[in-house]
Amino acid sequence: MPAEAVSPQASSLQLSVLGGVRASRDGDDLALGGPRPRALLAALVVAAGRPATEDLLIDAVWDSEPAPAAKQALHTYVARLRGVLEPGRSARGAATVLVRGSGGYALAVRPEQVDVWAMRELAARGATALAQRRPHERCPCWTWRWPPATAPRSATSPTAPSWPPRWPR
Numbered sequence: 001m002p003a004e005a006v007s008p009q010a011s012s013l014q015l016s017v018l019g020g021v022r023a024s025r026d027g028d029d030l031a032l033g034g035p036r037p038r039a040l041l042a043a044l045v046v047a048a049g050r051p052a053t054e055d056l057l058i059d060a061v062w063d064s065e066p067a068p069a070a071k072q073a074l075h076t077y078v079a080r081l082r083g084v085l086e087p088g089r090s091a092r093g094a095a096t097v098l099v100r101g102s103g104g105y106a107l108a109v110r111p112e113q114v115d116v117w118a119m120r121e122l123a124a125r126g127a128t129a130l131a132q133r134r135p136h137e138r139c140p141c142w143t144w145r146w147p148p149a150t151a152p153r154s155a156t157s158p159t160a161p162s163w164p165p166r167w168p169r
Helices: 035-046 054-061 070-085 115-131
Strands: 013-016 022-025 098-101 104-107
Touching: 013 115, 035 054, 035 070, 035 104, 054 070, 054 104, 070 098
Parallel strands: none
Antiparallel strands: 013 022, 098 104
């Protein structure tokens, strides 16, 4: 999505799925709720800004075993998630972050606002630099918040994160 199409409200929003599904605004974590709203957000992130159909989202939220009233429940989860991602928006106001089009629901944020989208772009830039024999060009790959939920542990302390990571030379 072009940067100029992103609302000012969305500009300070950060979404993360690397190490756990999280959202923050101006550095403050947002209360996403339990596993189903987080699964909904994760499915929208995986769709990478393209519309995700209700059927696809229902499969993602209910792990292919939908509840009897899954469509209505999905609409409730979307409304609640919009309330978190788009504070101050009236119930009937136009959505600016979690939008609905003819193909389904999508996230309307810039790639750098979603950790995995940004990481994909950085990896592509790195691959291009390597293909063009410019390996000296560095890409800032550690852009997401550390430690992720599954941070590696130090060999000397099973509870302390191993930071900074030590890579083989």
